[in-house]
Amino acid sequence: MANKVMSVDAIHDLAKTTLMKFGADAENAGAVADTITMAERDGCVSHGLFRLPGYVATLKSGKVNGEARPTVKTLAPAVVQVNGHNCFAPHALKAGRASLIEAAKTCGIAVMPMIGVHHFAALWPDLEEVCDAGLAAFACVNYKPSVIPAGGKKALYGTNPIAFGWPRPGKSPMIFDMATSVMARGEVGVAARDGHPIPEGVGVDADGNPTTDPNEILKGALLAFGGYKGSSISMMVELLSGAMIGESFSYEAAVRDIADGGPPQGGQFIFAINPTLVRGDDGWSEHAEGFFDKIYEQDGTRLPGDRRYQNRAKHLETGVEVSPIILEKIAGL
């Protein structure tokens, strides 16, 4: 069956109406639909409509409240806490974003601890509007254990993605967004399905022994990227999105989760920095652009996010090709 070409607006409508069909109100559904649509628009298929059944599962199970009203509380001049009251993360983020931006614009740096949210998407959509306001930003989130701590044998950390964004006035921001595991669990699943081995250094079996068999890794755990260094970064993510903000570590989220196929309740940690105040002048943008030029000067390099922006330009013009298998799944929900 051929892929179906859908406009970005049509993707948004499909996501929103589907979520509303299962109990989300317009605001909650709209925020999640925005995130799903951004992913499809930018070619990040694994975070697009593909996730809709997972979102719906948590609405059906009642784990997520589709009518939640996030509350925003200033805990200190540079701390804007958002409590999602069990909403999906994009809705909570939308509720707090303006206050985060304002605090960072005033104080120079500000942090937004997000508690009581369910994160099931990429991190770059969370940073783009913050960067478009002229701020650099960082975000991280934990999930459920699937990565072993360096030297250990059992999963304790989530795939714990981190993202960092740099504003580029007049252009789309530079944002990198990466799991701190060597490989995504989904990629291991694809290899298992297709019968391909996995390179060494990606995962371990249920006993914690290194293996290249994707089926064994699925029963076991993944490794952090870059050995003990990536493992330390993954630990930092646990601390920032766990104890720092008063939300679950990955192992706590898993214990509490009802495994309905959707994201567990957890926290998200974001901070934003105002380079104009930190540097004391407006020269940061020209300075950084000169640095980016130095990167591009070398053949074979690119900036993180370049491919997303190329996809975006194309898809806004031509529409997005969506797999009929995913559309069938959504229709059958």
Add this chain to the structure above:
Amino acid sequence: MANKVMSVDAIHDLAKTTLMKFGADAENAGAVADTITMAERDGCVSHGLFRLPGYVATLKSGKVNGEARPTVKTLAPAVVQVNGHNCFAPHALKAGRASLIEAAKTCGIAVMPMIGVHHFAALWPDLEEVCDAGLAAFACVNYKPSVIPAGGKKALYGTNPIAFGWPRPGKSPMIFDMATSVMARGEVGVAARDGHPIPEGVGVDADGNPTTDPNEILKGALLAFGGYKGSSISMMVELLSGAMIGESFSYEAAVRDIADGGPPQGGQFIFAINPTLVRGDDGWSEHAEGFFDKIYEQDGTRLPGDRRYQNRAKHLETGVEVSPIILEKIAGL
């Protein structure tokens, strides 16, 4: 020749008097001697007395001002800028630290851009006192190009270390501190000296081609750890300690540097976070300790810094064994 056992105080005296002999005043010399002594005390030999000839070289060349008086300026409620006026970084850090801690305690998060400094040490000594004040903290610094951007062939990034610390009231903080290159340049130098090959994936030759020959890597460049992921983090370090604070990128520092064997002028980026304000209560420590217990539960794991603290306990009792070669070099300065 046997190693000489020196007390921690004797190491401090030697470092301080040597720096003062070459024009540093008591304050500047004392701050650097503190950092050198912490490194020797904790078993980080490559950042201890071994670095003293490099510090002295920059005093002799006049690149570093051994009588500088760093100035501290509050640029915004959560921004404490320190201008070192060409001092060594430890002195500037000491000048600004109390203001950084105060800003973070008040605002919840605060950043300390350090400009006009020369950084030639590990990062963990910069964070320890901040963490002991009950704050989490992050630091990074660039240097001179020795790492290629992912996909490229020529060095553009420094080895760009990052450090993150988490306070543990009643205990020494957890602090990790790591270069974002796969391997330190010094380790490649040791392999070249001893005639050992270097594992694949560590470096490239002068034409940007992968090689395992340490001599070729020394003429060429290193890779970031963990492939494109580590490369993105190294780029973030360049942005934070360069354009963000109004200081040099690594490639700018190298152009300006006179290559006297000591550190170039550059910047350092530090921020501190108050978990009590970000979380809204004091539960963060107990929560994090439970998480650390989960790590330790697994045989083979440890927390970053554990080895340093073991060395510290031992060396404070027994003194530190110092190589006679280093002591001769210092005596001959």
